Amino acid sequence: MGKIKIPRKNPSMDMTAMADMAFLLLTFFILTAQFKPETPIEVDAPSSTSNKEETEKVVKITVDTAGKVFFGIKEPKKREEILRGVAKHKGISGKLTDDDYKEFAGRENFGVDVKDLPKILQKKALNASAYKALGVKVGIPMDSANNQLGLWILYANKVYEIERAERREAMDEKTKAIIAKTSSEGLSPEEKKIWENEQKNNLKVVIFGDQRSQFKVIKQVLDVLQDRKVYRVHLVTNLRESAGGAATNENKKDTKK
């Protein structure tokens, strides 16, 4: 009797489909990934239970423990426009070349006197230590004699105000009435959506402060904002994991000392 021959099979698996899928996902994540923007100074944000996300239209004021202030505009398109406004106001438009404007539009943060801005743009200095290496004073001045932070806020507001006016023009009376409300209470779901959308599109002033800093440092910035009639301020916070978090721990630490 002849033996039954079992055909030898190659135990291989076709990985092509898997590789396809993996790369599809990979492309998706690469495209949607937003890397942490390079912060020019170390800032350790406090934590809260607020889970509101930061939106696109944001002006971010970064304050470190020493009270040095950095100013950031999140939308690259608006940066150049705002700089043009401030430069004209300060009479330094002549010192800035088109390349400088381009360089400025490419960076999210800066923190120097406007007069030193051409220098750091040309030398491509990105953070506080690079500023120091150039001999430039770190931080935007905001004392009452030379309140440049207020100036930046003023021009940022102006640029976004133009955009807002354009948006308003495209609306009918009904939507205008909805967005004029101060809170979304009592609105129907569709109306609520319109209202929230408008909130998203409004310019937000965000303070990114260090939790170890003293209150007076933040108060300085808040005072500048109040003078510029910005009453709705947002604070960057880390999400607190448990509701009973940071303060309780802090207290324990203190009693140990």
Added chain:
Amino acid sequence: MAEIDTSQGGGGKKKGPKKVSTKVDMTPIVDLAFLLITFFMLTTTFNSPKIMQVLMPDKTEKDPKKRDQAQGDCTIIVLGDKNNQLYWYQVKKDKQPELQPLAYSNDKIREFFSSKKKEILAKGDCSQFIVVLKFKDDASYKNMVDLLDEMAIVGVSRYGIQDIEKDDIKLIDEYKKTASK
């Protein structure tokens, strides 16, 4: 790896040109792709900054009715000092305010505000519970955020940050003096 080549095991009985497999081993590609996916997934999800809204008062407001809403018995004033020290007092007409310490821990603060909220709203002559936060210059920013956060958790309908006044600092100093005696 995934493919085990068994074609040569049968001995050299067949003659003719050797067949070369045209299959490419995809396993390393898949490995790499998944590694990168994991990386990008982790970097995207952990990186969304959260924001918290604070409303500041209008300094130029001239209408006293609008400006001085935080008067009367409906208001609790919280003072923040350095080293996480908190004090509070209730505004009472024509009476010297009594300063009391407030333990700095989330549970205590929350308990305090929710009980005060109930107490003040139960009296009936207050339409809303108002909390005013005032901080000394050397109080920490963390305290401010913690307190604002508690306001949102407890559901205090009206709260705000105000500049600390000389009287308030005096109250804290006096309290410290009596406490150390």
